[in-house]
Amino acid sequence: MNLYEFNDLDLEDKWRHIYGLEGNDYCKFITYRKEGDCTISLRDCGSFFTEIYVLNKEILKIEGIELDSSKLDLYIGYAKMQCNRNC
Numbered sequence: 560m561n562l563y564e565f566n567d568l569d570l571e572d573k574w575r576h577i578y579g580l581e582g583n584d585y586c587k588f589i590t591y592r593k594e595g596d597c598t599i600s601l602r603d604c605g606s607f608f609t610e611i612y613v614l615n616k617e618i619l620k621i622e623g624i625e626l627d628s629s630k631l632d633l634y635i636g637y638a639k640m641q642c643n644r645n646c
Contacts, residue, residue, distance in 0.1 A: 562607040565623040573621040577602055577609055592637035601634055 565573065579585030586604035593599070597614045608628070612620040624630050 562623045562625060565604070565607065565609070570618065570621060573609070574618065577604065577611070577621070590634050590638060592634050601631075
């Protein structure tokens, strides 16, 4: 599946793809970041990444992003901030 096909899926089908419930390989967890009270996890789906937006244990949104997306910089900044606090 490519990025455009993924983004055309509804929320339930995106979730099923990410967790390998359709017989495909699951998308591997990489890291997460926080945006207010929302936790956004980044997963590697091979030819694209996904972001899963969760608030109070409820999935709000799942979005596929390109491998070279500038959104990935947000995870680097968050990781640096976490390391400065905990390292």
